[in-house]
Amino acid sequence: MTKAIPVTVLTGFLGSGKTTVLAQLLKNPKLEKTAIIVNEFGEVGLDHDLLERSDEDLILLANGCVCCTVRGDLIGAFQKLEAQRLANTGRAFDRVIIETTGLADPAPILHTMMSDAFVTGHYRLEQVITTLDAVNAMTTLDQHQEAVKQAAVADRILLTKTDLVAEPLLGELRTRISALNPAAPVIAAVNGEVNVEDFFGSSAFDPAEKTTQVQDWLRIEAYEPHAHHGHEHHGHGDLHHHEDDEVDRNRHDDHISAYSIIREQPVSWAGFSAWLDMISKLRGDDLLRVKGIVNVIQHPDRPVVIHGVQHVFHQPVFLERWPNDDHRTRLVFITRDIDREDIDATLQVFENRRPRPAISTN
Numbered sequence: 001m002t003k004a005i006p007v008t009v010l011t012g013f014l015g016s017g018k019t020t021v022l023a024q025l026l027k028n029p030k031l032e033k034t035a036i037i038v039n040e041f042g043e044v045g046l047d048h049d050l051l052e053r054s055d056e057d058l059i060l061l062a063n064g065c066v067c068c069t070v071r072g073d074l075i076g077a078f079q080k081l082e083a084q085r086l087a088n089t090g091r092a093f094d095r096v097i098i099e100t101t102g103l104a105d106p107a108p109i110l111h112t113m114m115s116d117a118f119v120t121g122h123y124r125l126e127q128v129i130t131t132l133d134a135v136n137a138m139t140t141l142d143q144h145q146e147a148v149k150q151a152a153v154a155d156r157i158l159l160t161k162t163d164l165v166a167e168p169l170l171g172e173l174r175t176r177i178s179a180l181n182p183a184a185p186v187i188a189a190v191n192g193e194v195n196v197e198d199f200f201g202s203s204a205f206d207p208a209e210k211t212t213q214v215q216d217w218l219r220i221e222a223y224e225p226h227a228h229h230g231h232e233h234h235g236h237g238d239l240h241h242h243e244d245d246e247v248d249r250n251r252h253d254d255h256i257s258a259y260s261i262i263r264e265q266p267v268s269w270a271g272f273s274a275w276l277d278m279i280s281k282l283r284g285d286d287l288l289r290v291k292g293i294v295n296v297i298q299h300p301d302r303p304v305v306i307h308g309v310q311h312v313f314h315q316p317v318f319l320e321r322w323p324n325d326d327h328r329t330r331l332v333f334i335t336r337d338i339d340r341e342d343i344d345a346t347l348q349v350f351e352n353r354r355p356r357p358a359i360s361t362n
């Protein structure tokens with residue numbers, strides 16, 4: 001029998017730096033033989049464009065959160081990898097990293113990794129790495145049960161964006177993390193810079209310990225009817241409040257929805273950035289995640305990548321070139337109680353705005 005291939009699950013709340021870490025790690029020659037499974041939340045996946053890897057090396061899970069699609073899709077992804085391996089097509093790999101969506105509850109993923117006969121026959125769960133964004137972690141842990149679970153099941157926690165916060169917050173965060181998960185080492189990773197050795201660690205994954213830990217989470221899971229949450233399919237007017245808090249406590253917040261906005265024509269940067277500024281000032285708390293690739297009239301060959309995480313909008317990044325032939329502006333939003341229609345309508349107002357001409361003096 002061939003040796004089971006180690007699998008790392010990389011999880012962490014929306015915008016906490018998973019893709020940034022993964023993109024950095026994949027530059028390391030030691031990880032050349034790594035297959036990646038990415039689960040993107042939203043109708044227009046962008047992460048795979050930003051990972052700078054050719055599409056054939058990535059397996060994308062269907063839209064939606066891992067918890068809803070995990071059994072079929074994740075098993076299907078592993079089967080596809082196995083088929084590629086046997087047929088000697090695609091990249092040769094001796095390791096797999098799964099990047100989950102930020103809203104994913106890790107328990108069903110780990111459950112599948114540990115219980116499905118096909119998966120356990122070929123793969124073994126090596127470790128769970130959770131990114132925690134130092135800027136937003138305190139509020140995220142207060143408000144989102146998924147984030148707490150992600151931190152609690154981690155073998156290692158990557159504390160990201162430590163460049164943006166100072167003491168005493170950092171110390172308070174470390175205290176909170178160690179209360180949640182005393183065993184996990186906490187590694188600071190600024191802009192995805194992390195040693196491969198720190199990431200994978202020298203101590204091998206202990207199946208016995210992990211099983212007990214995960215079982216605790218799975219017990220919580222058992223209380224929930226595993227209905228399809230469908231939060232990414234919510235349309236206008238579908239954002240209802242759930243009365244039954246007991247049942248819903250561990251489910252995704254039904255106020256959260258994900259959608260994308262696409263523009264075929266290039267947009268004016270002046271108008272676009274004024275719009276971003278406006279929505280982040282007005283509704284920053286409810287913009288759980290905004291990311292996008294923008295075609296700007298002024299330099300259509302160099303797309304701009306934008307990232308917003310709650311109230312923080314990161315510096316826009318100009319790419320040297322488009323990652324593929326799709327040159328449309330594509331924005332992914334994960335919001336709380338903000339409809340696509342409102343986002344779309346406000347962008348329409350701003351997007352064609354030209355820089356104002358100098359005011360005439362006569």
Ligand SMILES: Nc1nc2c(ncn2[C@@H]2O[C@H](COP(=O)(O)OP(=O)(O)OP(=O)(O)O)[C@@H](O)[C@H]2O)c(=O)[nH]1
Pocket residue numbers: 012013014015016017018019020021047101102131160161162163164189190191192289291306307308309314
């Ligand atoms: N200043 C700073 N910015 C960071 C750091 N790590 C990530 N970022 C920025 O944070 C934003 C979100 O990072 P991503 O890597 O896309 O986060 P993610 O967890 O993959 O996001 P989702 O997949 O949407 O949940 C990007 O603009 C990154 O450049 C860091 O250590 N410091």
